[in-house]
Amino acid sequence: MKTATTFLLLAFAAWAQQGSDAPQDPPKIEPLKTTIVITAEPVEPAIDRRNSEVFTRTLFSRDDQIFHVLDAGINAGQHEGGGKSLEIRRFGFNLDHGGVNGGLKVLVDDVQQNQGTQGHGQGYLGSLKSLTPELVEGVDIVNGPFDAAYGDFSGLGVVHVRTRESMPDVWTVRLQGGSFGSERGFFSFSPELRHGDALFAYEGSHTDGPFQSPLRYTRHNLTGSFTERLNPRRSAGFKYNVGSNDFYSSGQIPLDEVAAGRLDRFGYIDPSDGGRVRSGTGSAYFRQEDAHGGVFKVDGFVTRSLFDLYSDFTFFLHDPVHGDAIQQHDSRLIEGANAQYQLAHKIGGMQALLTAGANFHDNEINVGLYPQEGRVPLGVDTRDHAHVTNGATYLQESVTLLGGRMVLGGGLRVDEFRFEVAGRDAIMATLAQPKANVSFRPSVSLPVTLYANYGRGISTADARGVVQHPEQPAVSTTDFYQAGSAQHFGRISTSVDAFWIDRSNEQVYIPDDGSFEFKGPSRAYGFEAKASVELTHHLSLNGGFTKVANAFYRGTFPRVYVDSAPHFTANAGLTLAGWHGWSGSLRMRAINHYRLDGDDASIVASGHTVFDMGLSRQIRRGVEFNLTLDNLTNRDYYETQNYFESRLPGEEAMWRIHGTPGYPLTMVVGLTFHLKGK
Numbered sequence: 001m002k003t004a005t006t007f008l009l010l011a012f013a014a015w016a017q018q019g020s021d022a023p024q025d026p027p028k029i030e031p032l033k034t035t036i037v038i039t040a041e042p043v044e045p046a047i048d049r050r051n052s053e054v055f056t057r058t059l060f061s062r063d064d065q066i067f068h069v070l071d072a073g074i075n076a077g078q079h080e081g082g083g084k085s086l087e088i089r090r091f092g093f094n095l096d097h098g099g100v101n102g103g104l105k106v107l108v109d110d111v112q113q114n115q116g117t118q119g120h121g122q123g124y125l126g127s128l129k130s131l132t133p134e135l136v137e138g139v140d141i142v143n144g145p146f147d148a149a150y151g152d153f154s155g156l157g158v159v160h161v162r163t164r165e166s167m168p169d170v171w172t173v174r175l176q177g178g179s180f181g182s183e184r185g186f187f188s189f190s191p192e193l194r195h196g197d198a199l200f201a202y203e204g205s206h207t208d209g210p211f212q213s214p215l216r217y218t219r220h221n222l223t224g225s226f227t228e229r230l231n232p233r234r235s236a237g238f239k240y241n242v243g244s245n246d247f248y249s250s251g252q253i254p255l256d257e258v259a260a261g262r263l264d265r266f267g268y269i270d271p272s273d274g275g276r277v278r279s280g281t282g283s284a285y286f287r288q289e290d291a292h293g294g295v296f297k298v299d300g301f302v303t304r305s306l307f308d309l310y311s312d313f314t315f316f317l318h319d320p321v322h323g324d325a326i327q328q329h330d331s332r333l334i335e336g337a338n339a340q341y342q343l344a345h346k347i348g349g350m351q352a353l354l355t356a357g358a359n360f361h362d363n364e365i366n367v368g369l370y371p372q373e374g375r376v377p378l379g380v381d382t383r384d385h386a387h388v389t390n391g392a393t394y395l396q397e398s399v400t401l402l403g404g405r406m407v408l409g410g411g412l413r414v415d416e417f418r419f420e421v422a423g424r425d426a427i428m429a430t431l432a433q434p435k436a437n438v439s440f441r442p443s444v445s446l447p448v449t450l451y452a453n454y455g456r457g458i459s460t461a462d463a464r465g466v467v468q469h470p471e472q473p474a475v476s477t478t479d480f481y482q483a484g485s486a487q488h489f490g491r492i493s494t495s496v497d498a499f500w501i502d503r504s505n506e507q508v509y510i511p512d513d514g515s516f517e518f519k520g521p522s523r524a525y526g527f528e529a530k531a532s533v534e535l536t537h538h539l540s541l542n543g544g545f546t547k548v549a550n551a552f553y554r555g556t557f558p559r560v561y562v563d564s565a566p567h568f569t570a571n572a573g574l575t576l577a578g579w580h581g582w583s584g585s586l587r588m589r590a591i592n593h594y595r596l597d598g599d600d601a602s603i604v605a606s607g608h609t610v611f612d613m614g615l616s617r618q619i620r621r622g623v624e625f626n627l628t629l630d631n632l633t634n635r636d637y638y639e640t641q642n643y644f645e646s647r648l649p650g651e652e653a654m655w656r657i658h659g660t661p662g663y664p665l666t667m668v669v670g671l672t673f674h675l676k677g678k
Helices: 002-016 052-056 063-069 126-130 255-259 463-468
Strands: 047-051 075-077 087-090 105-108 136-142 158-163 169-178 182-189 196-207 217-231 234-248 274-289 295-311 326-347 350-373 382-401 406-421 427-440 448-460 475-489 492-503 506-510 515-519 522-534 539-553 568-579 582-591 608-620 623-630 638-646 654-661 666-677
Touching (some): 075 638, 126 217, 126 234, 126 274, 196 234, 255 654, 382 463, 406 448, 406 463
Parallel strands (some): 105 158
Antiparallel strands (some): 047 136, 075 087, 169 182, 182 196, 196 217, 217 234, 274 295, 295 326, 326 350, 350 382, 382 406, 406 427, 427 448, 448 475, 475 492, 492 522, 522 539, 568 582, 608 623, 623 666, 638 654
8 A cells, every 4th residue: 555655646746846837728638529339530540439328328237238338349258147257259369357368458447457366367357347337437448459558458458437427417316127037226416516526326236147046146336436626727536436246157058968958058057156246446536737738647546355256167077076166266455556647749840649657556365266065165276375566657659740631659668567476486577568550641631541550468477377487478468460441421430450469478277276377379360340320310320340360379280270269240239319308229249150179170159149229218307218128139149158178967078068148038127217407
């Protein structure tokens, strides 16, 4: 805690020396603009944005559904039917729970959600369970490691969620219920303040899911924030979030048993699977606009979490008597701080934007793996106290040339890591990550922009693997190359690009201690396209797809392919807004079948195409009716599929595909009350 406090004090002192606050009319940095249907902007084609409309108009019966509305080439699915972190797949790579094989970095208000050296996987995203959808104000999705502000786990992109500091109404209440015993309530109080904003919110939900062994997933979240506008250019505030979730699950079941009719698609092998999580985060932040048009931001946070996951992947493969069930435990304290300064300025008469900053992240972790039966521990496999520290600085500059027709940019980020596990020597690692981009509009009269981006991203290994194998790299790199064009013709916006991804190492799970190690360099390449069309003032259509032409391990002969991720991901959405009181959306997400073994092309996971629909209607002043239909066509599909060896009671061991079924047609209805509008 002292380190984070010192960081904040030093950052504040640096700001205080920047100069006078004398009132002038300095050039302003343009705020980030959001829209429902924007998928690419000519100036920033590498960034997708989603705003609060998508989240406030949709009824979520499961928190992981938030990722289903992000799209942007991200395919996500549950391992356990709910409660546990999603499995993330992108650009032909399986990121497990978000933090391996390049990683997808996810933040909420500058607080990193990926947990390194976690009890159930490197970069685990389970802390997203405490995110309440109604409080999401906007989401920035960076489609690669192109922004120097982001480091660890950012190799295949960044999702940065910004939450509200206030609600449009003083009181907001939402009550909903639906299929499979699902019920949910949301309440917020956001008073009008003369010189600030405030918010207090509670979310509670429960669902049993379609499973024969009820999911019993119960979640509670408390969230609050307070912002004080000290003067027109200066503000400070704090936020807090406390959450809990408890669940049982059917786990990943053997699909050959389902095909043979011996096991229902929503059946189970071990009814004790599931987990429980407790977490709390407190953060403080400060923002200042200086006399030169610069914006200085600093924030710090502390997170405390307790995590226990009960899993049984291989059933009776290793222990024919008690079974192979395990308890994965993670208890951690996280401290962090971020400082950033942005300045719109001129270089030789050319408009430029400078971004400079620093990050600090510290994890103290007690992590363990225990054999268990019926959630009763039978012993200790591994137990470690790990300490991982990460400090970073970065600088990024962009310059506008040729009367605004060309933008050149470059940046550099340097991260230093310290990995320590009690009783072993600490390991240090320092990595530089260069960034470069160029965009060019050949003709002012033709709304076409050509662009190219390069960025190096990084993802760390589990600290236990790092100290056990100091001869192996502690951090893998991802070199991401992208080139394409963006077009904007009236109500139609499109973009198309090709990408080339070289990774220094993939990561493999080590079941003996639950850690990860690196293996083989890899390569993936392909292309993607996106489009948005404003059909009318109330109706819009947007969509896109990502096609991976190939993904393989370099230097292998015969060639070994990267497995466990689709090579085709598509999404589309038809959105209605503000038409005679109606709002809604019809969304589609699809993936192709994909290989589950790098050597054998015949072992594949099935693909799927799923439609979801949401509608809302104002039925009277301050009262809104909501309806959501997920999996509208009631398709049978599996959210995740994995290939590994397992043994059922009294049978021989065998390699087989295991899967988690997607929910069937699910209906949720609700009423939302908006009281005392501001």
